[in-house]
Amino acid sequence: MLKEKFPTLGWRRLLPHLSYTFAVEKVSRACSHQLVRHRVASFSQQSQRYITVKRLKERVVTPPTVDDMDAFRGLVMEASDAYQTLVDAGVPKEDARFVLPNATETSLLMTMTGSALFHFYGLRCCNRAQWEIRGLADAMLAQCRDAEPELFDNAGPYCYMLGYCPEGRFTCGGMEEAVERYTPGGRG
């Protein structure tokens, strides 16, 4: 819409004035902790001070690398029992939540400018990003590309946007594959 009003103004100059709001649902608290490190953004997150966590065992995010499901589920069950015991004993929810794991699901509204979003994709679509936030970044990018392909076909991990990997000695070594994956019409 803004581009139509100012057709001669390049995308890069418009980016700070563009705004995108996402409903981010059922991610782990570990993921939301990473999200809020992107400071040039706005967040409204489900509050554990006001919302009682019910049926925790059904509302956790399980990493795909967890082989010993019994150990993982057992600890979640213990946390769930401890949380409920505390709430039942009259401990305020804001204090009972201290026993909840990082795996606990959460949902939030997140708003970023176009500039902040390009930086977010640069970092979080990278192969070195943690799997959950990388999956979220990929899903967000897919929606942005549907909405504004002319702009967001240029977005992706920094190696895709810059033409080189800025990660230095931490590089994944997979730049060629990443660039191909994010190139429209690539392997997707």
Added chain:
Amino acid sequence: MRLELVAHTPNVETMIATSMLTTTSGAQPGTLYDRLLNKPGKVKEIVGRAEVQHGNILEHNCLVWLLEATDGEVLEAALDTSFLKFTRLDENLWLLSGNLRTVVEYAQRKKTPLTDALAASAKNVAPDIRFLEEEER
């Protein structure tokens, strides 16, 4: 100084209500937004309860204006608040953007022709946000 609103986020008050309910209800934000979209009365009632202390609820939107102003006027505004974004289009012509929280807090802190114009313009977008009323500023 002349200010003209050229674009804004759609359904600004629905988004504010969604943001308010997201923090305090167990429902998913996408579901809340969809439910509220066709309930203007409910949205009006919810945003009427908003407290400006929880400023983040006013941040999920963006208003974009064309601003005719001198370098001095823009410098003053840029020094007053770091959350307004300016892009120069011509000698005295600027693209200006910000969210409702920025407008509300700036207008409450300082009364100038620019803050008056920003608040009046934002009032058209979010008529039920009482912080934009003259008596609340």
